[in-house]
Amino acid sequence: MSWMVWTMPTAIFFSAIAAMLAGMTVWEIVSPTIERKGFLPISTTRGDRLFVGLLSAAFIHLGVIGYTSLSIWLALAASLVWLLVLMRWG
Amino acid sequence: MNKVYNNRAWLLVLPMLILVSFSAIVPLMTVVNYSVQDVLGPNASFFTGTEWFKTMLNDPELQAAFLRQILFSFTILAIQIPLGIGIALIMPKSGWQASAVLILITLPLLIPWNVVGSIWQIFTRGDIGLMGWGLRQMGVDYNITRDGTDAWLTIILMDVWHWTPLVAMLCYSGLRSIPDAYYQAARIDRASKWAVFRYIQLPKLTNVLVIAVLLRFMHSFMIYAEPFVLTGGGPGSSTTFLSQSLTTMAVGQQDLGPSAAFSLIYFLVILLVSWVFYTTIMNMQKDKNSQGGA
Known part of the structure; x- marks a missing residue:
């Protein structure tokens, strides 16, 4: 595995993604998702909302890193809040 | 209706998943x-955090390449989509002419990318190329290795030549699937040609057009071989698109860290656009189904 040059932050990142996917699978088995329409212009399932949340989180991070001098933790916090809002009301 | 869900079928996807994890995910x-x-080497690496991303996002050359890429993609879409519809509308509808025209139209699609580049490279040469030589004989100062505008126009012309047939064929198949009854009704109403196009053909073409726009956008956003062979990104960097900047950085200069950061940004942009297009297509089909069911 050394050729993949793992670092702690990236390992945590991918573990978090894997945990999310596993969690979503368990959640889906326990109570299957119902497609519904929230504030997003399209009707979405839970998985769709997670995807939108993660993708916008990526762009939030890029924006903060590239064009502001704010801390990346602020971007992470904003992304998490946005993800929760999206999962609940999106 | 009760659907039976059998999740054991997922096991059949397992070999594919293993393959993809080695070819893509890892x-x-x-x-x-x-x-x-x-x-720097197998056992020498330094953690840089977000530095590469910051550098890449603020790199003026990459920003310029990104803008050029967007300008290019939208220019060829603005030309190819209307042109493709137009060609599909005038293509013969039946008989041997239809087959002959279909084959003629498809020919450019069969040529590999770098060969298309070579063809146009020779075609536009001032000494032996038909177009290059011909334009110069007519007194046009045409030189794609010196003039950025000429290079741009040639690349756009090349892409239009190579890919408009795809749009035309998609539209042609869309047009063929319109039942005759619509045209008969239009004739009874004495609808003009424009009205037939606007209220029958165009709405029926929407689905294939979305697919055409999606395919052409993705293709053109990742274009590499054709401009690379034709102009090599020049003159200067006037026709250097994103994938070429990436290759120069990753393969040419071996700047693996920055080019990794840049590929991730590139990947995210493509992912975003693909998702928007995919969602649009799926929702259009959903709307249609709900109308059909009502």
């Missing part, structure tokens, strides 16, 4: 790892 993870480090 390499992607490695790219992510590289993007936060300065890897």
Whole structure:
């Protein structure tokens, strides 16, 4: 595995993604998702909302890193809040 | 209706999943790892955090390449989509002429990308190329290795030549699927040609057009071989598009960290656009189904 040059932050990142996917699978088995329409212009399932949340989180991070001098933790916090809002009301 | 869900069928996907994890997921993870480090050798790497991303996002050359890429993609869409519809409308509808025209139209699609580049490279040469020589004989100062505008126009012309047939064929198949009854009704109403196009053909073409726009956008956003062979990104960097900047950085200069960060940004942009297009297509079909069911 050394050729993949793992670092702690990236390992945590991918573990978090894997945990999310596993969690979503368990959640889906326990109570299957119902497609519904929230504030997003399209009707979405839970998985769709997670995807939108993660993708916008990526762009939030890029924006903060590239064009502001704010801390990346602020971007992470904003992304998490946005993800929760999206999962609940999106 | 009660659907039976049998999740054991997922096991059949397992071989594919293993294959993809080695061909795509593990390499992607490695790219992510590289993007936060300065890897000098097998056991010498330094953690750089978000530095590469910051550099890449603020790199004026990459920003210029990104703008050129967007300008290019939208220019060829603005030309190819209307042109493709137009060609599909005048194509013969039956008989041997239809087959002959279809074959003629498809020919450019069969040529590999770098060969298309070579063809146009020779075609536009001032000494032996028909177009290059011909234009110069007519007194046009045409030189794609010196004049950025000429290079741009040639690349756009080349892409239009290579890919408009795809749009035309998609539209042609869309047009063929319109039942005759619509045209009969239009004749009874004495609808003009424009009205037939606007209220029958165009609405029926929407679905294939979305597919055409999606395919053409993705293709053109990742264009590499054709401009690389034709102009090599020049003159200067006037026709250097994103994938070529990436190759220069990753293969030419071996700047693995920055190019990893840049590929991730590139990947995210493509992912975003694909998702928007995919969602649009799926929702259009959903709307249609709900109308059909009502």
